[in-house]
C-alpha cells in the first residue's frame with residue numbers, strides 16, 4: 001500500500017561512492033542514538049549523514065504487508081518496549097493511550113500483546129467479567145481461519161512482566177480511528193501490530209475500530225452504549 005523512501009544519501013565508503021537506501025528500520029521510526037549506531041556500523045569514511053537530518057526526514061519504508069520484515073521492528077516485538085506512548089485518563093473511557101511524539105502514516109505503533117486463547121475461552125472470560133464489557137480481549141481469525149482471542153485482561157503479561165502493554169489500553173472509535181490492527185506471524189506466534197492510518201501528532205489519543213457491532217459484541221448481543 002505505502003512505499004516510502006527513508007533516506008537516500010550519497011555516501012563515500014572507502015573509495016566507492018554508493019547511493020544507499022536504508023531499509024534497516026522498516027516501519028518504525030528509530031531514536032537518534034539508534035541511527036547514530038547504525039551510521040557508525042556502516043564504517044563510512046567520509047560524507048557521513050547526520051542522524052538528526054535522517055530523523056527529520058524519516059518516513060516508514062515498505063508496506064503494511066512488510067511491517068514485520070525489519071529486524072528493528074521484530075526486536076521491539078520481542079522486547080515489548082514500545083516507546084513514544086503514554087497512558088492518560090480519558091473522561092468516560094477510563095484510560096487511553098496517547099502519543100509522546102509524532103508518528104508517520106504507515107508506522108508500527110505497538111502490539112496488542114497478551115495470552116493467546118481460543119475464541120471459546122475468550123468468550124468465557126468475557127462472560128465472567130462483571131458487566132460483560134469487552135474489556136481487554138481481542139477476537140480475530142488466524143491465518144488458518146481459526147477464530148482466536150488475545151486475552152490481555154492482566155495488566156502485564158507473564159513473558160514481559162515489567163513492560164507496559166499499551167495495546168490493551170487503546171480505546172475504540174469507528175469514525176475517528178487513527179490506527180488499525182494487522183496480523184503477522186513471528187517465531188510461530190500470532191502478532192497483532194497496530195499501524196497508523198495517517199500522520200499522528202504529539203498528544204493525540206490512539207483509537208482503532210474494535211469491529212464489534214453495537215449489539216453483538218463477539219456474537220453475544222451485548223448492548224454497549226459507547227460503540
Ligand SMILES: C[S@@+](CC[C@H](N)C(=O)[O-])C[C@H]1O[C@@H](n2cnc3c(N)ncnc32)[C@H](O)[C@@H]1O
Nearest residue numbers: 092093094095133134135168169170171172226
Ligand atoms: C481495551 S480496553 C481500553 C482501555 C480502557 N479504557 C481501560 O481503562 O482499561 C476496552 C474498554 O475501554 C472502554 N472503552 C473503549 N473505547 C471506549 C469508548 N470509545 N467510549 C467509552 N469507553 C470505551 C470500555 O470499557 C472497553 O471495554
